[in-house]
Amino acid sequence: MDCQDGVTACHEDIERVLLCEADILGIVERMGAEITEDYRGQNPLCIAILRGAVVFFADLIRAIECPMEIDFMAVSSYGSAARSSGVVRILKDLDTPIEGRDIVIVEDILDTGITLNYLIKNLESRGPRSVEIAAFLVKDVPGQRSAVRPRYVGAHVPDAFIVGYGLDYAERYRNLPYLGILKPEVYS
Numbered sequence: 001m002d003c004q005d006g007v008t009a010c011h012e013d014i015e016r017v018l019l020c021e022a023d024i025l026g027i028v029e030r031m032g033a034e035i036t037e038d039y040r041g042q043n044p045l046c047i048a049i050l051r052g053a054v055v056f057f058a059d060l061i062r063a064i065e066c067p068m069e070i071d072f073m074a075v076s077s078y079g080s081a082a083r084s085s086g087v088v089r090i091l092k093d094l095d096t097p098i099e100g101r102d103i104v105i106v107e108d109i110l111d112t113g114i115t116l117n118y119l120i121k122n123l124e125s126r127g128p129r130s131v132e133i134a135a136f137l138v139k140d141v142p143g144q145r146s147a148v149r150p151r152y153v154g155a156h157v158p159d160a161f162i163v164g165y166g167l168d169y170a171e172r173y174r175n176l177p178y179l180g181i182l183k184p185e186v187y188s
């Protein structure tokens with residue numbers, strides 16, 4: 001997919017804009033409406049997975065119109081590397097007990113699925129009533145098929161190094177208001 005309207009000014013390290021701000025707004029509003037519809041009368045607990053999901057989370061919760069609560073977890077499997085280490089570490093756990101609660105895990109991207117697979121198992125062991133996933137992006141990698149199935153998906157993106165709207169390379173570019181593909185020479 002490409003941003004067609006050209007309104008997003010592109011950072012010099014970005015090869016191509018995938019989703020401009022208007023695209024992102026439309027996606028977030030659609031996902032918020034889906035969650036609102038599904039959780040009416042249930043008071044779900046939406047959990048942001050720091051740090052990448054923070055920008056999406058801030059927008060998504062304002063697009064949800066039913067009562068809800070929020071909490072945060074910080075996990076890391078990538079560190080500053082371009083590839084997942086395969087080992088997920090909890091850097092910050094929830095403050096909220098989740099037994100009997102309806103949980104929506106909010107993630108910026110599903111890539112290998114290692115992070116969400118770990119999180120689902122970890123949270124399900126605490127006895128919630130339900131656990132669903134809202135993933136802003138799902139990366140389509142040839143030959144890679146994750147067992148994780150998010151109930152809410154923003155967009156599918158190609159197998160490239162994607163930054164902006166919360167996603168980083170070596171902690172940079174999270175503040176870009178759009179989503180773009182990083183130029184290979186920046187990370188190779």
Ligand code: PRP
Pocket residue numbers: 049050051052053075076077078079084107108109110111112113114115116167168
């Ligand atoms: C990123 C992203 C997801 C995870 C997805 O987190 O935010 O949590 O990778 O990749 P996976 O499906 O291959 O597990 P990262 O560890 O880079 O930390 P961050 O959120 O602080 O950027």
